[in-house]
Structure formats: structure tokens, C-alpha cells
Amino acid sequence: MSKAHEADRETPAASRIRALGLTSATGLVAGSVIGTGVFTMPAVLAGAGTSSLLVLGVVAAGAAVLAVLFGQLTKRAPDSDGGLYAYARREFGDFAGYLVGWCYWVSAWAGNAAIVASWVLYVEALFGIEHPSVWADLGIALAGLWIPAAVNLAGVRQMAWFQNTTVVLKFLPLLFVGVVGWFFVSKANFGAFNASGGSLYTAIGIAAGVALFAFIGVEVAAVTAKRVREPGRNVGRASVLGTAASAVVYLAVSAAVMGLVPHDVLVSSGTPFVPAFEAILPGGGWAGKLVAALAVVSGIGALNGWTLVTTEVSRAAAADGLFPRAFAWADRKDTAWFGIVLAALLPSLLMVWRYTSGTGLAVFSFLVNLAVVTVAIPYFFSACAQLAYLVSRRRRVHGLLLVRDLGITAAAVLFSLWVTFAAGYAAVYEAMLVLLAGLVLHALLKGRAAAGRQKAAAEETGDRWPRAA
Template identity: 75%
Template sequence: MSSTDAPQHDSPRLGLISATGLVMGSIVGTGVFTMPAVLAGGGTSSLLVLTVVAVGATLLGVLFGQLTRRVPNADGGLYAYSRHEFGDFAGYLTGWCYWITAWVGNAAIVASWVMYVEALLGLKEPVWWQDWAIALVGLWIPAAVNLIGVRQMAWFENLTVVLKFLPLLFVGIIGWFFVSYGNFGAFNASGGSLYQAIGIAAGVALFAFIGVEVAAITAKRVRNPGRNVGRASVLGTASSAVLYVAVSAAVMGLVPHDVLVGSGTPFVPAFEAILPGAGWAGTLVAALAVVSGIGALNGWTLVTAEVSRAAANDGLFPGFFARTDRKDTPWLGIAVAALLPSALMLWRYSGGSGLAVFTYLVNLSVVTVAIPYFFSACAQLAYLVSRRRRPTGWLLARDLLISGACVLFALWVTAASGYAAVYQATLLLLAGLVPYVFFKARRERTGLCAAPQELPPVQDVDRRWPEAA
């Protein structure tokens, strides 16, 4: 049974405001509260990289809106687009990579979240099991909210979006009156080539924008998806982009460069620079960053479950991911979305902590998400260059430009992420081919897909090369 044929439940729908809140809440998590420190490692050139990535992410938002209008009832967003255009295999690879991105990204968000919880609680040198215990709280509270139902999830998401934007707007506007231009580092502060500096910034910049696609992923739950998915994606991404650039640049000017590059909680010294002598400032921003992280994890837990459910409904993921309760909540998928990053954090915290754990998880998730972006852009490009759509002058040229730019953007982000990240993502992608073998065999046995027809045996012929004339 395909996802479009799955039983439909009369579940609450997200309007444009809630869908935009979901996009912004998923984009703006605790990553933005750690991002300036990572960007500072590359120098002020990182701000240009951030701007380029912001433009690319906004174009992706436009692309996902176009794809949703073309495939409005498909479940799973990026997975559904690739499957619709290229078939089961491409759809599975897209869904597999994006599912990995979702739960690894949750681990990265909670790694940043843990550092701000520690700042809030005054934990200077916590041991690894304390880090892990805090991470478990950050992962399982959003899971519990999602298990209650989508209406409560949307209400909680909108609330946290408002709370998280307060410190960001404060720093992005008021902070500029306290900026000291001597705090900005060199244009290239990586200690290597400019290419290396771009690589440092590209990974964390794209990670900060992962979430542009969540309205498309959850299109099944969005009211009038053909119209609202594209609008929510562009509005949420463009608003986040303006905020990111303004805030990151302000923090770089508020905190001395040598202090910033070693800080896991750069907004704490930034607030203290704006409000010197106010001991409560650092505590306040840490508390708001904690709320921000919970909000981002709340949205991403739903996204992780929805991707696995869509693929399971099509027989391309284990069937238990498709199980739902009377509220149409994929309860087991939500539980797995919290369980996997919990296990990953146990492994990472047993061998490291702080900013090192966050950076590792960011690099891993960036390449795995670039692959679904690439497949989605190619799916739209294939549609545009085929004869299924009649040429419409400048509108066709516009759409071709958007799709082509998104293809190049996904390739550039992959290349800029570095050899180690690409190597690890490739191993994960190849590992995903093994379960696909069994899913495909099961679909053939149950008649959900046609088995490839065997070719007739080759007749015996004289294969000797003809003698030269």
C-alpha cells in the first residue's frame, strides 16, 4: 500500500502560521547559539559563506514549494519527490539519508543544548554521564510532547519560536550598538588556505538551515499544502537567514576573537558585553537557549517520525514505523527518533565533550542532508526538461534556473564539507543498500512492485574476431 493510498485520519492540520513556525522552529534551534563560535574559527569570511548558504537555502524553499504543488498529496516530502520521479530505489536512498540526517541532527542539537544547560546550572567540568543524562532529558521531553498529539506539538512549537527569538533579536539589533570592531578576527583565521576557511563555515552554515524542508516533509499535516508549503518554507527560511547573518556578525563584534573560538556558549559573553555587571544576563540567555533547543527538538522529532512512516507505508522501511495511535501519531517512530540519538550521544560523550562533539555531529549530518537536496533538485530538473511540461517562456527559464542552482548548491556543500564527512556519509549510504535488498524482495513477493524480467539466454555464437580482410 503506497503512502498516497494509506488510510487518512481526520487529524488536525497546520495552517500557514503554524507551518511557518514549524519551519522557523526547526531551523532556529540551539545551533544558532553555538554557530558564531564555529564561524569565528574560519574568520570573517565565514559571514560571506553564511550569506551564500542562506541564498541557497531560500532557493531550496522555493523548490520544495514547486515540488509540493506538483505532488501535493505525497507523504514524506523529499523522499516522495524522488520516488515519484525516479522510482523506489532513488526514493529509498533519499529517505534513508534524510532519516539519518534527522536523528543525527537531533543529536547535534542536543549537544549544543547540553552546553547551555550546563551554563545555566553552573556546571564547570561535568563528567560524561552528566552530559548524557542532560541529553536524555532534551531528547525525551520533545518525544513526550509529540506523543500527546500534533495540535499540542504545534502550540508548543509556536510558543518556543517566540521565546527563542527574543535573545536573538536583542543581540541582532541592540548588540550592534556595543560592537567593537577590534574584536573581529582576520578574514581568514583558519590557519590554512581560504578553501579550508570556507569548509569550516560551510558545514555549520548549512546545518543551521536544515529545516527548510520540514513543511514539505509534513505536507500531509499542512492545510492546503500546494499553496502553504512553499510559502511557509520561503517565509521561514528568509526570516531565519536575515536573523542569522545579523546575529552572527554582532556576536563576532561583541566577543574578542580568541575568546569566541573557544566558547561553546558564545551568547553568554555576548550578553555580558551588552549588559556589563548584570550577572543575570548570562543566566537569562542560557535559559532562553535551553527553551530554543527544546523547541527545535520538538519539531525535528516529528519530522524524523514522519519520514520513516512515509517510507514504511510504501514498504521501503520496517513496517513498525507506520504504526499509529487513534490520533494518527506514529508513536513507535517517535520513540525510535529519541532512542537512536540517545545511543549516539552515549557513544560520543564517552570519548569527548563540548564543542568537539557538536562539530563532529554537524559535519556528519550536513553531507547526509545534501544528498536528499540533490535528489529533489534533480527530480524537478528532470520534470522540467521532459516533454511533460510545455515551455512557458520566462517561467520555464526561471524554474530551470532555480532547479539548476539547487543542484549546484547541493554539490558545493558536499564538496566543502571535507573528505572525512563525505567518507562517513558514503559508508552510511552504502550500509543502507543492505536492508533495501530485503524490502525490495518483500515488495516483489506481495505484488507491490514488479520483479525484473529475466533476459533470454544468449545463443551460442562464434565470438572469435573476424579475420582481417
């Protein structure tokens, strides 16, 4: 038996912790990638024109490259806890690890706030809530954040069951539109190749923004590798399978909806799946309820997976002394309960801000842009970590294998840079402010750790502490 396979074998205790098999890990990836955004994405893409489908395909290819990269990195270090954070720390040290962990953690819980902000609208549509009060909106949002938190607090096995169920419930109807819908497509409904009203570059920018946000989540199997059985093999497989399944759904569904709904109707619709369903199965107003139900299931599944991801990256950093130690507090099921609570509390505070400040749209736009750029930074560091490893010749790779690995790494580096560029200057500016704010926390933690070491050294030598300068 190979050493790699022996390293992947689990003891009974480890098996209880590593509750995610290949199916569950794949479901986690697909469920985290596909949230509520898929139900509005066709309308945004239509505003750019049919060229947006090519952009979506390019972003899907880039996401697949990242999925392969994360599989390679996890195979090299299958016990690395925290995924992207662990890769950066292993290759570049504590400071780089902290930056990646901080950026990814912010991206994860800010993304949850963005998901639940859209999720609220579908819940209200499902139950026919018209003209809701601020408190009704807030109550629904808090339910969307704390129900997944409760599922995660119950244990990773319950979380995996819930995740797999929601993935099946949302994939089947989406595939129905992406397959059956093509029999009802009309060529006249498709808009122009460039329908942005500006240059082709403008159209690409419109499509790229929504496409990039749509594929955030390809890395979640790597981030939760501690919870995955045989991570050296299953993380890479789950990342690729989950990303590929999401890409097929996105492309098939978006193109089908463009062909089912007239272009002028589609670009002005906030719920493009409603007229799409009516084109396939006309008769009655039940299509809106069905679409709302699909979006509710999809959103709650995404929130469930992202709660786990947010918790695991902060737990890993805390275990290494780079985040406050409270994030590593765990119960008898090895559930990092403090991290789960905070992963729900912080988006909850943002929702209070959104629904009481009267700046809802501005807050939502800020969250989406922030999530895109802050996740691009960890992607970039992960690609650079792999590049440093390959160039260092620590592993004997020759000929076509080396060319393949370098090609994957170079593509991941370029894709990460493009994600940052495509997000726009304002988003990069906002992300930089968040990153700088994180350095303040790092300074406090580092200073506290240094003071602790100084005190311990003084106690060993019998000197008074602190000693005057």
C-alpha cells in the same frame, strides 16, 4: 473555484490531521533551522574572519533557493507524503525513493543527537551544574530527547503549540542582540577579512561547514506536508518565510556579536553570547544564565520539530512498503507512535555511546558531518526530480517562466553538489558507508516482499510454496 484550490480544501477529518497552518508551518521551519548552533556559530565564523559573513550570506541564498524549489515540488504534488522522499520516488522509482528516504531519515535522527549533545552543556550552565557525572550528562540528554517525543505522542496540535511557543521565546532575545547590539558595536573588535591563518579557501571551508549545518531544516514543511493545511500554497510560503527569518537572525546576530566582542576573546569562547550580552548590559553574572536559558529553549524547540520530521519521512516510506511496516503504525490521532519512539531511541543509544566510551568529541563531529552529507543527497535528488519534470514538458511552461524554473533548479543542483564537496572527503566517506548499510535493509525488505508475492500467487493457483528451483 480552481481544481488546485479544490484539492487543498480539507474535510473535518483531514483538518484534524492537518493541524499546521501557515504560522505553525513557518514556525516549524524556523524552529528546526535555528537550534543550539546559533549560540556558538559566531565564534566559529570569527575564526575564519569577516569573510565568513559573505559565506553565510551565500549559504542563506542557496537555502532560499531550496525553499522555493520545495514549494514548487509540493505545489505540483500537494498530497505527496514524505516530501523529498516522495519527489524522488515519484520521478525515479522505488529504489531512488528508498535511498532518499533512508539518507534523510538517518540525517534527521543523527542531527537530533548532535543537537542534544550541545544542549546538555547549556542545561548544566543554566542550573549551575559543575563537574557533572557521566550519568548526570546522560540523564539530561535523555530528557532532551524524550520530552519532545512525549509532546509529539500527545498529538500534532500539541506539538504545533509547543513549537510556536519555543520559536517566539528564542527569536525575541536573538533579535534583541541583532538589533540593539548594533548600537554598542566597536569597529576595532572585528577581525581580519581572512583570520584563518591560511588561504582564503581555508577560511571559506571553515565558515561553510558551520553555515551548511546551520541551515539544515529548510525542507521540513515539505516533509510534513501531510500535516500542513492547504499544502499546495502553504508549504512553499512557510519554507521561504521560515528560511528568510532564520537567515536574517543568523546574519544580524553573528555580525553583531563579532562587533561586540574583541576578536581574540571571541575565537576562544565556547559561549560567545555571554560577553556579547555583557557588552550591551554590563553588571552581574546574569548574562551567562540568560544565554543558557535561551539555548535550552532553542534546543528543545528544534528537537521537538525534528522528532516530527524524522517520524513523518519514515512513516511515508513505510506506507509505500519501502521501510518496515511498523513505522506506519498509528494511533487514533494518526500519530505514528513507533516512528516517534524510534526517533528518540536511536539518538539515545548514541548518547549512551558518547558518554560511556570517552570519545565524545569524535562522536559529535561524526554526527555533524554525517547529518550534512546525508541531507545533501536528498536535496540533490529533489533538484534532479524537478529538472526531469521540466525537461519532460509534462507541464506547459514557456518563456520567462521556464527560464525562471530552470534557473532555480540549476542553482539547487549546484548548491547541493557544493554542500557535499564542502563537507570534506571524510564526511562523504562516512555517508557512503551509511548509504551502503541502508542497501542491506533494502535487500531484506525487497526479498521479503517478493517472497510474499510468490506465496500469494502459489495460494491462488493451489501450488505448493515454495516451489523447488
